[in-house]
């Protein structure tokens with residue numbers, strides 16, 4: 001039995017993440033999705049709460065034939081103990097999946113096998129691109145699984161990201 005661990009901020013969970021999960025499903029029996037920066041929300045870079053990202057991931061993975069767990073992982077101030085922090089929050093895992101150099105380094109130093117994943121359509125399948133399109137009023141829904149689009153609407157996510165990204169420079173009170 002092999003259990004994998006895939007860490008990301010998932011702001012939001014998009015089709016690139018989904019392709020990665022489908023590839024990982026060929027290699028493991030179970031997969032933990034670690035929701036990084038789970039304590040962050042209501043900013044342009046991290047608009048969605050940990051709970052909202054749990055909803056996105058849970059609903060998007062309903063049709064994937066794999067046992068999955070979505071586990072929120074808050075940021076901590078000490079990289080040197082971050083892997084222990086992750087392990088304290090997650091079911092045990094045998095292999096970690098990441099392309100983030102810091103994350104790779106921290107897991108390897110802790111003696112955990114790390115596998116990278118190929119990048120899928122990276123020009124558009126990036127959380128940053130999805131969020132920029134939301135702010136700009138451009139089409140973003142095709143970049144995420146359908147259940148994720150529904151969660152974004154349920155939490156009024158597009159209006160939220162636009163509002164928190166706004167400045168008060170043109171405030172009518174000035």
Ligand SMILES: Nc1ncnc2c1ncn2[C@@H]1O[C@H](COP(=O)(O)OP(=O)(O)OP(=O)(O)O)[C@@H](O)[C@H]1O
Pocket residue numbers: 007008009010011015016017020097098099100117118119120121122125126127128129
């Ligand atoms: N299109 C993609 N194809 C394959 N892997 C991806 C893709 N987009 C992100 N990943 C990987 O998924 C992991 C989690 O990514 P993350 O949640 O930071 O998404 P992101 O799209 O890179 O985010 P952002 O643009 O918000 O910084 C990282 O290891 C990242 O390299």
Ligand SMILES: NC(=O)c1ccc[n+]([C@@H]2O[C@H](COP(=O)(O)O)[C@@H](O)[C@H]2O)c1
Pocket residue numbers: 007008009010035036037038074075076077078079082098099100102103106
């Ligand atoms: N010291 C820490 O809290 C620490 C260290 C390394 C990674 N992380 C988190 O892990 C996640 C990594 O995800 P990405 O690969 O998507 O950047 C992020 O949420 C990042 O904040 C946190």
